[in-house]
Amino acid sequence: MIPSAFEYERATSVDDAIAKLAATGGTGKLIAGGHSLVPLMKLRLNEPTTLIDIARISALVGIRERDGLIEIGAGTVHHDVATSALLGAQCPVVSDTAATIGDPQVRNRGTIGGSLAHADPAADYPAMLLAVDAQIHLQGAGGPRVVAAEDFFQDLFTVDLGPDEIITAVRFAPVRAAAYAKLYQRASRFAIVGVAAALEVTDGAISAARVGLTGALSSAVRLSGVETALVGQPATAATVATAATGAGAALSDVSADLHASEAYRRAMVSVFTKRALEGALARLSA
Numbered sequence: 468m469i470p471s472a473f474e475y476e477r478a479t480s481v482d483d484a485i486a487k488l489a490a491t492g493g494t495g496k497l498i499a500g501g502h503s504l505v506p507l508m509k510l511r512l513n514e515p516t517t518l519i520d521i522a523r524i525s526a527l528v529g530i531r532e533r534d535g536l537i538e539i540g541a542g543t544v545h546h547d548v549a550t551s552a553l554l555g556a557q558c559p560v561v562s563d564t565a566a567t568i569g570d571p572q573v574r575n576r577g578t579i580g581g582s583l584a585h586a587d588p589a590a591d592y593p594a595m596l597l598a599v600d601a602q603i604h605l606q607g608a609g610g611p612r613v614v615a616a617e618d619f620f621q622d623l624f625t626v627d628l629g630p631d632e633i634i635t636a637v638r639f640a641p642v643r644a645a646a647y648a649k650l651y652q653r654a655s656r657f658a659i660v661g662v663a664a665a666l667e668v669t670d671g672a673i674s675a676a677r678v679g680l681t682g683a684l685s686s687a688v689r690l691s692g693v694e695t696a697l698v699g700q701p702a703t704a705a706t707v708a709t710a711a712t713g714a715g716a717a718l719s720d721v722s723a724d725l726h727a728s729e730a731y732r733r734a735m736v737s738v739f740t741k742r743a744l745e746g747a748l749a750r751l752s753a
């Protein structure tokens with residue numbers, strides 16, 4: 468279908484984008500890569516009066532170290548995340564996750580900020596950002612704000628982001644022993660089930676664990692039961708296999724659609740939790 472008529476403006480800075488957004492009185496939308504928004508507009512599920520293009524704001528683009536953390540600008544495209552030498556060396560789960568997104572066209576246009584704002588229940592980044600305990604940096608007319616990933620993803624296509632706010636960056640402490648495992652839908656490569664796991668190990672025992680899940684529920688969540696089962700146990704294949712076993716059965720409101728039944732998704736949550744944890748363990752010795 469053809470979208471409704473709209474005005475187009477290009478923002479030159481974050482402040483300019485916020486001002487332009489405010490000027491629309493809530494009827495405008497930011498556009499970055501357009502790979503989620505444009506399909507919605509074509510279906511007329513979203514009919515903004517004005518599109519404010521933020522794709523050429525250089526301050527929103529790039530991957531850098533800042534204050535001991537890694538910062539990814541919200542306008543950074545998936546391809547640049549997937550191929551970042553910094554991420555590959557210090558926090559490879561992030562680049563691995565980006566590399567699983569869509570196809571080359573999607574990865575070269577779609578941005579991490581757009582993915583987080585859109586919050587598709589099958590998007591890959593949310594599970595990974597939960598596992599690395601990321602913080603999401605926002606800016607609006609009321610000033611800057613920081614939200615933990617855990618509080619940001621609230622429900623189906625619903626996040627803690629005001630109508631006048633823009634995501635500027637995500638930040639996290641690098642985690643080496645972390646991995647992402649995904650059962651993907653063959654055409655789009657969206658996650659039917661995606662699990663990201665991050666482990667800290669002290670003297671051979673798991674001292675901390677964070678496990679994020681996407682694809683199976685209305686939004687990304689942490690698998691707190693799995694995390695609890697891991698902490699204090701030896702960092703072994705047997706431990707992660709035991710902890711992952713009941714991961715799917717423990718969930719409520721598991722999604723069912725043409726790609727996977729509820730029972731299949733539950734089974735795959737356990738399988739891919741085990742694979743993600745095994746991947747994290749493998750990185751301990753890499």
Ligand SMILES: Cc1cc2nc3c(=O)[nH]c(=O)nc-3n(C[C@H](O)[C@H](O)[C@H](O)COP(=O)(O)OP(=O)(O)OC[C@H]3O[C@@H](n4cnc5c(N)ncnc54)[C@H](O)[C@@H]3O)c2cc1C
Pocket residue numbers: 496497498499500501502503504505521541542567568569570573576577578579580581582583584585587589590591592632633634635655656657658
């Ligand atoms: C064929 C296809 C396959 C795909 N496969 C996958 C996949 O396997 N895994 C996956 O995770 N995703 C997948 N996607 C989605 C893709 O990752 C999108 O690029 C992403 O969801 C949105 O990013 P964008 O930059 O294109 O955002 P846009 O479409 O431009 O915007 C999406 C929403 O975010 C808002 N927005 C954009 N940037 C900001 C910002 N900085 N601050 C606040 N709001 C903002 C917009 O207003 C809009 O509401 C796929 C998409 C397509 C078309």
